[in-house]
Amino acid sequence: MSSLDFIIIFIYFSVLVVIGIIGTIKAKTSEVYLLAGRNLGVFMVFGCLTAVFLGGSSTIGSAQLGYESGFSGVWFVFSMGLGITLFGLLLLKRVMGFNLMTISELLGKLFNVESKLVGAVISAIYALMVSVTQVIAIGALLSAIFNWDLILSMLIGGGVVFFYTILGGMWSVTMTDIIQFVIMTAGIFLIMLPNSLSAVGGFGELTSQLPSSYFDFSAIGFKEIIKYVLTFTLGMMVGQDIWQRFFTAKNLKTARTGGILVGIYSFLYSMAMVIIGMCALVILPNIQDTQNVFSSMAFETLPTGLLGIVFAAVAAAIMSTASGTLLASSTLIAKDILKDHFFKGITDRQFLLLSRGTTMIISIIAIIIALWIQELLVAIDVAYALLAGAIFIPIVFGLFWKRATAKAAFYSILVSSAVVLGGLAIEGLSSSNPILYGIAANIVVMILLSLTDKTNKGNREVREKMEASS
Template sequence: MTIIWIIILVYMLGMIGIGFYAKTKIKDSSDYHLAGRRLGPVMLAGTLAATEIGGGSSVGVASKAYGEWGLSAGWYVVSAGIAIILVSFIAPYMRRALATTVPEVIGRRYGKSSQLIASILSLIASSALTAVQITATASIVHVLTGFDVKWAIIISGAVVVFYTFLGGMWSVTLTDFVQFFIIVIGFAIAVPFAFSNAGGVEHVMNQLPKEQLGFTKIGWTTIIGFIVLYFMTFSTGQEAVQRYYSARDEKTAIWGSVMCGVLMSLYAFIPAVLGLIGLATFPNIDENSALATVSTELLPPAIAGILLSGVISATLSSASGNLLAVASVYIKDVHSSIFKKELKDEAELTASRWIVIITGMGAIGISLFSQQIIPLLVFAFTIRSTGPFAAYLLGLLVDKVTKNAGLLSIIIGTAIGIIWEYLENPYGIMAVIVGSVASLITFLIVNKIELKRGVPIAPSPYVDK
């Protein structure tokens, strides 16, 4: 355990050092929120992948493989990889917008009311997603140290707030790039060692219920639902879209997205396999502790240290991206609506850092109250995506749209998505699908009626004429 802790400490100090370095590159709020729009394709792919391969795609997948989903938990990440490849088709339009936030684009086309509603949804979702990553980090800290879970949450939350406060998007991007490749290599090396120390592949398989090895146990409806959910959340979620906005140019946005999708798909089933090894070897532990327990009990200390360092840093980095998303949306979309006054650049940078602190404290509170991982992820994705989905994408891609089409689609899509989630997804259809379809249908109907009536269209700075 001492070796593991030394490796983790050295690794984390290195990441904090990168954060201090990134702080020196921040000259204005654009650097803090968008890394100066200078990310190349490899850097973009790394930061996109590291953002999504956080708590849900590592600790969460391992826990679901240990629990109800078995091997098929890997589809959670494959679905994300497929979805982000699909996003590459609209990525150049995102970059062309030269925006900072999703609500900013919505506001330009549909007005202040639509912008404010989309902003509130984004703030709620990003805060919840921050809490998820704090929970995932705390579950590992709890196993390693024996700290009470609540104290582990408080410590993990405090670290991520400091980390984000320092360097903004530059800090997140540089650390993401390192973290993604370390976590993938660490997981890949871990599997053969874990199998060997658990008694071999055959022994592990014999200890598992047969249904846990079902490749599609999760069900095709759920798999397709996750693809739709992730396509929506990658194309409308602030922490993902903000990275496309940070790309050097439109081609970079496309190829960075494609590379990210391929890398995620290759990684997908590794944490699921480790979760199954955990179930076969330690059948009576808490499922959220499966990955950390396998790492500390079945892996050589050096490999365990590298793996857990990567997981801890990746989850903290995902939390950092979500904290930054909250700060960006508040500064760009909410502050001026409340105070009727734009901030100057220096004041904007200071306010952004204060928002990071306040949001971090709220996320710690959410994590203390609810220690779910994937269920809270799905809730957050549903909240932020179902309503704004049609308005945001069609606002980027279509010339003739009306303000009411955007506003009503956001309201109705969100309402139906929340109601469907509350009813616990009747007929096995995910709320995100029902809500997005309702949003799209509402948009198309209202837009067609208003165009026929001669209602003025919302000007578009995005669509090629």
């Protein structure tokens, strides 16, 4: 990389730090700090939703899948975007009527404090582990670019992200997300994709160089597609980081439109990334570690200046996910655990300070875990599996079935969590079957306990009021 490329990346990081400092001034209430004042328009909601779920694994992983299997690699990212769109179309209207900040807060309103607490713990762990993987990813990227030690790279990359998140909360995260969304879009669609296709002689030449299976959307197999849908589509529908972005919208129509646009964009983005990976297979057919497909292709095809922009785009994808999931985890802990159980009756100013302090502590924990494991482990798969297997069913039953009870929700979460973890231990951490087992156990416990529990009329009344207002 040239001096110009380094300067571009340095300027990008400096802008993020400045936004964090400005965010300290802007975020004067807890609602602004956690939800950006609930006043964002369609483009802002769309950009923020896109930025938070398109992380390093989505970008680098899609290029890797394109290199290995072609078009069918789109299911990885598209299944995530599909989950966001389905949440906007199917659940959002009912959820927004509660004026929530967190997903576990909904469990508390529909059921009881025990369900709320266990939901907060599971959701917070999920968000924290996603943030950890992004710290590792940004560290690996900076280490490759600047030839720094990996630990130093994680400290600097993670430090910048957490700096602006701690200071400005959702206001800073929103501003940086929009910048990162624009950089991601320009870097991938306007620079990397055209240069990759040009390097192989165009799309027509690409089709003649690769086997027909690379242009088959089902080539990875039905089982793998189902795994993506179960893990990522359901996981996104009940992810705190996703809900928190929807809650920043100024109204339901704005939020729903943003969610629909995310589904469309996720397909286009994943197609762009897998095509880049396919082009890499033609130009660089002997890449040993396929996780390096994207970076190898960038170094091979991009001139000075453009290389810096594209690596800034990858950094943007990673950092936007890291900041969003960090804030999601700290919000769950600050509001649904600390405030509700240990700091009852505090003022909004005190809650703002508590939220900032919690975000700082979670940041430190995330960096420590990242430094400890130093590689992208399957912990993220476990987190998604728990989220989809344990939280999805109670939320859906609570919103759509009047007879669902608090006792049933609490025990269904506990039982399904145990089933998912047990299944992963027996069948392996990459298996999607434990999610199915968890969902099945969840449904059975929810129905059986709800039908035999006659003590929870209050929760039925809550749902009836919700339906009347929706």
